Amino acid sequence: MIRIVVAPQPIDLASEIAAAEADGAGAVATFTGLVRADDGVDCLELEHYPGATEAALRRVAESAAERWSLQGATIVHRVGPMRPGERIVFVAAAAPHRGDALAACAYLIDRLKTDAPFWKRETRGGASSWVEARDSDTAAAARWSATGTE
Amino acid sequence: MIRIVVAPQPIDLASEIAAAEADGAGAVATFTGLVRADDGVDCLELEHYPGATEAALRRVAESAAERWSLQGATIVHRVGPMRPGERIVFVAAAAPHRGDALAACAYLIDRLKTDAPFWKRETRGGASSWVEARDSDTAAAARWSATGTE
C-alpha cells in the first residue's frame, strides 16, 4: 500500500500509475515534478541522505495514510544528474473517493519538499550552484499542521 | 494547450501524461477516476450529450486556465460501457509551479462532476439503475465559486 523509491533511474510513469491503480481505488491523484525547461538550467543534480531519505519519505506517506482514507500512497524520487524535461519526483494517492486522493496527493508533495533530505544543484551555462530553500515550501508544508485534515 | 477528448476507447494514461508534460511544465497534477471494484458493480455505462459535452468540458478547462497560470489543461472522459478497474475520467493540469497545477487539477474534476452532461448507469447482479446526483458533488463544485482562486 505504501511504495517508496529513491533511485537514479528515470521515473516510469505508466508503471507507477498502474501500480497505484492496482490497489482497486476509485480515485487516483498524482503529482509529477519535472526539471523546468524554461529557465536556462542545463543540468540538475539531486543529492540525498541514503537511508534517512527513504525513512523520511515513508513517514510522510504513513502520515498521509493516517489523515485520509487511502488505499495507496506512492513516492518515487529520482536522484543524481538529470536534464530539463525529465521527471524529478512522482507522488500518487489512491483512495475510494476523490477528495481524499486529491488532498493526500497535495500533502505528499508539500511535506516531501520540507521533510526529506534532498538537495538540488543546478548547472547553468557551465556555472553550478546549490538551490536555496524557499520560504513558500515551508509555508506550504506548514498549512497541513495549521488546518488539520482540511 | 487545452485538450478535450470524449470517446468510448480506454484511456491511455501514459500517452495522456506524456502529452501534458510536453507543454514544458515544471509541475503536472493529474486525477484519474476509475470504476470501483469494491462495491459490486459489474458494468458501468456512461451516456452523454454529444457536442454539448465537449463544449462544457472546454469551458471548464478554459475557466481553469483563467484562474491559474497553466501551460496545459487536459480532460479525457470515457463514454459507453466499462468494467470495474477501468478508467472513467482523466484530468491533468500542467503549470510552472505545483500550487497552480494541484489547485487547477482539483478544480477540473470538481467542476466536471456538476457542469458536464454525463449520466452513469450501474449494473449490479443483472439489475441496472441510473446513479443519482450527489449533493457532495454540488458542494465540491460550489466551493470554487465561494472561495475564489484559493
Next chain:
Amino acid sequence: MPIQMLYFAWVRERIGVAGEQVTPPDDVRDVAGLIAWLAGRSAGHAEAFADPARLRAAVDQDFVALDAPIAGAREIAVFPPVTGG
C-alpha cells in the same frame, strides 16, 4: 418552427425515444411549460416528466433553469441531474 427535443438517461428510457420533433402551441413560452405540454403526449412522457424538480434542461446546448424562455430555440434537451466523472 419545430423544436428538436433530446432526452437522456432515464428521461430517454421512460419516453422510449432519444429525440423527437415537436411544435408546441404559442402559449408554451418556457421550458417548464414545454415539459408540462409534452407530458400529455404519452404515458411514457407523463412518467418521465412527473416530477419537474428532478429534471434539468439545455436550450441550444446552454444549460438553463426550467423557467428559461424557449422562443427561437431549435434544440431543447431534457435530462436528469448530471452524474459524470
Next chain:
Amino acid sequence: MPIQMLYFAWVRERIGVAGEQVTPPDDVRDVAGLIAWLAGRSAGHAEAFADPARLRAAVDQDFVALDAPIAGAREIAVFPPVTGG
C-alpha cells in the same frame, strides 16, 4: 566513542569530504557545540560552519534542532536546508 559525521551539499563541498569519524571532548554536549568544535579542524570546516543559521542536522537519522544533545550519538549529519522534490 567516535561519532560518524556526514556532510551533504555545499557543507560537504566546503569541507572537502562526505564524512569523517570524530571524537569530540566531553564538554561538547549538543549539535551547536559540535559544529563550533569542528569549525576549528580546517579552513574548509570553518567556511562550511561559519553561519550556523544556515545549517540543519540529524542525529542518528532523526532531524533535530541545533541545541539537541549528542550524548550516545553514533551518526550525525550536517547539511543545508533541504530543497527536494
